[in-house]
Amino acid sequence: MTDQIDTTRRNLLTSGIAGAAAAGASLAAATGALAQTTPFGTLEGKVALITGAARGIGRSIAEEYARHGASIVMLDVADPSVVPPVEGFRIANSEEFDAAFEAVRAINPNTLQIRGDVRSEGDLDGAMSQAISRFGGLDIAVANAGYVRWHGFADGRELDWKSVLDVNVWGVANTFRAATPALRQRGGGRLISISSIGGRQGVPGNGAYTSSKWAVIGLTKQAAIELGPDNITVNAIAPGPVDTPMYRSEAQIASMGLSTAAEQDAALNPMLPVGDRPALAPVDIANTAVFLAGDAGASISGVSLDVALGYNAFYTS
Ligand SMILES: NC(=O)c1ccc[n+]([C@@H]2O[C@H](COP(=O)([O-])OP(=O)(O)OC[C@H]3O[C@@H](n4cnc5c(N)ncnc54)[C@H](O)[C@@H]3O)[C@@H](O)[C@H]2O)c1
Numbered sequence: 001m002t003d004q005i006d007t008t009r010r011n012l013l014t015s016g017i018a019g020a021a022a023a024g025a026s027l028a029a030a031t032g033a034l035a036q037t038t039p040f041g042t043l044e045g046k047v048a049l050i051t052g053a054a055r056g057i058g059r060s061i062a063e064e065y066a067r068h069g070a071s072i073v074m075l076d077v078a079d080p081s082v083v084p085p086v087e088g089f090r091i092a093n094s095e096e097f098d099a100a101f102e103a104v105r106a107i108n109p110n111t112l113q114i115r116g117d118v119r120s121e122g123d124l125d126g127a128m129s130q131a132i133s134r135f136g137g138l139d140i141a142v143a144n145a146g147y148v149r150w151h152g153f154a155d156g157r158e159l160d161w162k163s164v165l166d167v168n169v170w171g172v173a174n175t176f177r178a179a180t181p182a183l184r185q186r187g188g189g190r191l192i193s194i195s196s197i198g199g200r201q202g203v204p205g206n207g208a209y210t211s212s213k214w215a216v217i218g219l220t221k222q223a224a225i226e227l228g229p230d231n232i233t234v235n236a237i238a239p240g241p242v243d244t245p246m247y248r249s250e251a252q253i254a255s256m257g258l259s260t261a262a263e264q265d266a267a268l269n270p271m272l273p274v275g276d277r278p279a280l281a282p283v284d285i286a287n288t289a290v291f292l293a294g295d296a297g298a299s300i301s302g303v304s305l306d307v308a309l310g311y312n313a314f315y316t317s
Pocket of ligand 1: 077091144
């Protein structure tokens with residue numbers, strides 16, 4: 001038995017989680033206890049819906065959930081013409097969505113692609129129906145889709161505020177609303193929203209986006225209280241800068257008073273205490289979403305989890 005435990009420890013150190021999972025599984029049969037050395041567990045048998053899945057963080061969450069064995073429902077509007085244009089930024093297009101779908105399907109063939117707008121009740125209700133008819137139910141919904149228009153506070157107009165709040169706040173509430181009956185039917189589940197470090201502090205020049213991300217945390221906490229008795233956990237992830245088309249867009253870089261991604265990295269690096277990384281990768285956020293969706297996250301609800309390479313240490317209590 002000691003040899004087996006040493007093997008597990010060695011695997012944890014050398015092969016990471018996958019190696020530990022294999023060793024933990026063989027030990028679990030013998031002890032029933034050391035299976036807990038697999039921190040992320042598995043999502044085998046679970047069905048997960050991810051909005052804004054055509055690229056960036058949403059695509060990465062779909063990939064990691066698929067790798068952990070979940071059946072995947074990828075939803076994205078994938079049509080830049082449905083939101084007001086922003087100079088230097090566009091939301092995903094159809095080709096990006098098709099490429100993401102193929103990538104996730106290559107990991108797990110149990111993957112469904114749905115073109116839908118998170119602002120539409122009919123689109124979200126229809127997505128739930130499709131998920132149930134294809135996979136038999138829903139266990140996890142990640143409200144990730146987001147949109148941004150950069151403007152100074154005094155310059156924000158009705159179009160800026162309403163269009164951003166519509167996608168980032170109503171879109172999240174609508175996703176949670178539509179998913180709740182399906183989760184209740186399964187006897188519980190997980191709802192996850194994607195806020196931002198912009199939802200934890202004021203961010204000059206970030207326009208209505210900052211308010212929208214604060215609102216995401218508020219509605220997440222409200223839902224956590226109301227849905228807890230149904231065995232549904234509800235949590236927000238608040239990412240720092242993540243290397244995605246949104247963060248690397250010309251408009252985002254210009255809003256920081258900069259002109260290139262290299263300048264963006266140089267400006268942010270000193271503000272991110274962990275290691276020597278100028279930005280997070282989408283998979284950093286996806287790993288957190290796996291944690292919250294898996295067994296290890298079962299008793300966590302109503303939190304906003306900063307995933308920001310320590311940047312949050314500057315402003316959180
Ligand atoms: N990249 C960052 O640095 C960062 C930091 C903090 C939070 N976030 C948040 O993470 C989430 C994902 O951002 P990202 O960086 O991957 O951005 P992204 O623009 O690369 O991806 C967002 C996705 O949402 C989709 N989308 C937009 N409007 C939609 C709608 N109405 N209906 C359905 N889909 C829609 C887009 O087509 C796109 O595929 C967003 O909520 C964003 O605000 C990003």
